[in-house]
Amino acid sequence: MIITDKIYDEERALYGIQDVLIKDCSFDGPADGESALKECKDVTVKHCFFNLRYPFWHNDGLRIGASELTSSCRAALWYSRNVEITDSKLHGIKALRECSDIKLRNCSILSPEFGWSVQNIEMEDCDAESEYFMLRSNHLTFHNVNMKGKYSFQYITDSTFEHCLFDTKDAFWHAENITIRDSIVKGEYLAWYSEHLTFENCKIIGTQPFCYCKDLKLIHCEMIDTDLCFERSEVEATLTAPVISIKNPLSGHIYVPKVGEIIMDIKEAKGEIILGDPAVL
Secondary structure, three states: OEEEOOEEOOOOOOOOOEEEEEEOOEEOOOOOOOOOOOOOEEEEEEOOEEOOOOOEEOOEEEEEEOOEEOOOOOOOEEOOEEEEEEOOEEOOOOOEEOOEEEEEEOOEEEOOOOOEOOEEEEEEEEEEEEEOOOOOOEEEEEEEEEEEEEOOOOOOEEEEEEOOEEEEEOOOOOOEEEEEEOOEEEOOOOOOOOEEEEEEOOEEEOOOOOOOOEEEEEEEEEEEOOOOEOOOOEEEEEEOOOEEEEEOOOEEEEEEOOEEEEEOOOOOOOOEEEEOOOOOO
């Protein structure tokens, strides 16, 4: 079944539809209806415009390509699975929640509270601006994603990020089993209370990172404008550039070329700081 060049604005306009291609359609109009494609299965959407609320709830097998979901398209995808979104704009608040098995490629995301409680999401070549991005989600695989916002990746688990750029404060709080490679992470108070977090060949920028961490690993990383690092953390780190100050690491080893100040003023601080070129040491 193919639907083309239609305008829908009524409530539940295509409720429960299955095995359909929807092309060049607009979901907008004075009736201001919600939930246009609720409880649908095996739906492909191409070159469509969505300006109404809650269009894709409880979908199984959804393909969205070259489409626009505006700022008025609130809570666009909830409780859906097996979803692929390519070359599209997701600009409404709360655009992805309680979903599973999601793939996004070459998308523009402008959506506060995006990606809450999502399982198995792959994101590639995307730009995102959000607050509380990907809260309480797991099994994230990101490649070449640029993200700007606040409070991102909190309480996430079992995830991998490669060749990404994140400009975000309070990121990765309470995160568990995370690997970040060949990426730049800029922001204040990075990764507090995280467990089993590994940064490899990364650039880390900002004040007071990595406090209260367990099993923290930094492999060949550069830290810029970072002070009061590693407070009360269990850490193994090989750093390639000087840092401003290190404070009270609980255990482990920190290899660093130079540090402006070392603060060890609690008895629990047993971490060892080794100064010099890590390649020589």
